[in-house]
Amino acid sequence: MPGLTIGDTLPNLEVDTTCGKFMLHDFVGQEWVILFSHPGDFTPVCTTELAKVAAYTERFEERGVKLLGLSCDDIQSHNNWIKDIESYSGGCKVKFPIIADPKREIIKELNMVDPDEKDATGKQVPSRALHVVSGDKKIKLSIQYPATIGRNVDEILRAVDALQKVANHKVATPVNWKPGEAVVIHPGVSNNQAKEMFPQGYSTAELPSGNDYLRFTNV
Amino acid sequence: MPGLTIGDTLPNLEVDTTCGKFMLHDFVGQEWVILFSHPGDFTPVCTTELAKVAAYTERFEERGVKLLGLSCDDIQSHNNWIKDIESYSGGCKVKFPIIADPKREIIKELNMVDPDEKDATGKQVPSRALHVVSGDKKIKLSIQYPATIGRNVDEILRAVDALQKVANHKVATPVNWKPGEAVVIHPGVSNNQAKEMFPQGYSTAELPSGNDYLRFTNV
Structure with a gap:
């Protein structure tokens, strides 16, 4: 497995997202970013996670934190899936970009591969990985949960608050x-x-x- | 940085601990283990973390989860430090072993090195890494927090409950x-x-x- 972990610099990859193409470092700029991956579109845990993150968007914005999702399916699939997420979240909008990675190239670079799960065609899928990246483009905090375990958005918010407190x-x-x-x-x-x-x-x-x-x- | 992450097999290292020497796989046996590292003995965040884990010992035992700490200082230092932890925790006992790693060999193998912190002699120190290992000796869930950010024991307990629920x-x-x-x-x-x-x-x-x-x- 690739070794991307805390202290490492986020690779400056070009990514295709639901909000257009960009380089990862340009997206980070001088701000805090939460980069988080999902096993697949139209799957249950992912939908509940994205809906919760969408519902928490203002709290992340208040903290100057930008969100960046990743799932391997293509942009068209992401855009269709977002309708489900926004419906399930009670109307909260998915305002942040979601990276598409149909070739599974990006998840390998970013240490986001689930070792135990494959999709219907036998291709690798992402784990529930999450990296908190700061303006120096380095990974400050990192979690890897398996596909079967939804993350805790309150703990992610708590960790961001802690990172910002100690940075100041x-x-x-x-x-x-x-x-x-x-x-x-x-x-x-x-x-x-x-x-x-x-x-x-x-x-x-x-x-x-x-x-x-x-x-x-x-x- | 080393690439130990979820899905990988825990290296079967021999470790020296406050409860004697053993091989990591023998310690795991067929049970769940939380292996977690600390930057150093007699440091503030670590003391609060170990005290909380000591206070939660029964909750982990009820779930059949064994605890295994790691800090780079030697056994004598660990044993002296445990007196501080138990005092700060209001008398809760540190019943689980704490690995000593004065040569910093084990933290490299286990992806537990903090990239940004050094001790007073310039040696590397551990991050706040935590791996949940199951009876197949594989890492099921992994978090990496920096030295400055204390973990959330309630989230760790929640994640263990989730892992055990989906395993069954x-x-x-x-x-x-x-x-x-x-x-x-x-x-x-x-x-x-x-x-x-x-x-x-x-x-x-x-x-x-x-x-x-x-x-x-x-x-």
């Missing part, structure tokens, strides 16, 4: 963090630096080791 | 599915087969395409 401050987000909750101060920040950087103050967990590495603040 | 029935789980909610019937199951397989009945979403691929049932 010298902090990290603890387990299960949600927006509004305390974050932790990066271990590379000394206590003296922390006092300057976080005038709002911070609290340090008391631990048996006596070390003061677990410091919480609000930013 | 010819169904798949829709977007954001939670236990107790309806699942979708696999597209490979005909309506006639579905009537036999799901005597409790199923409902079919009406879609503009007129196709009947989106069928919900409860199992």
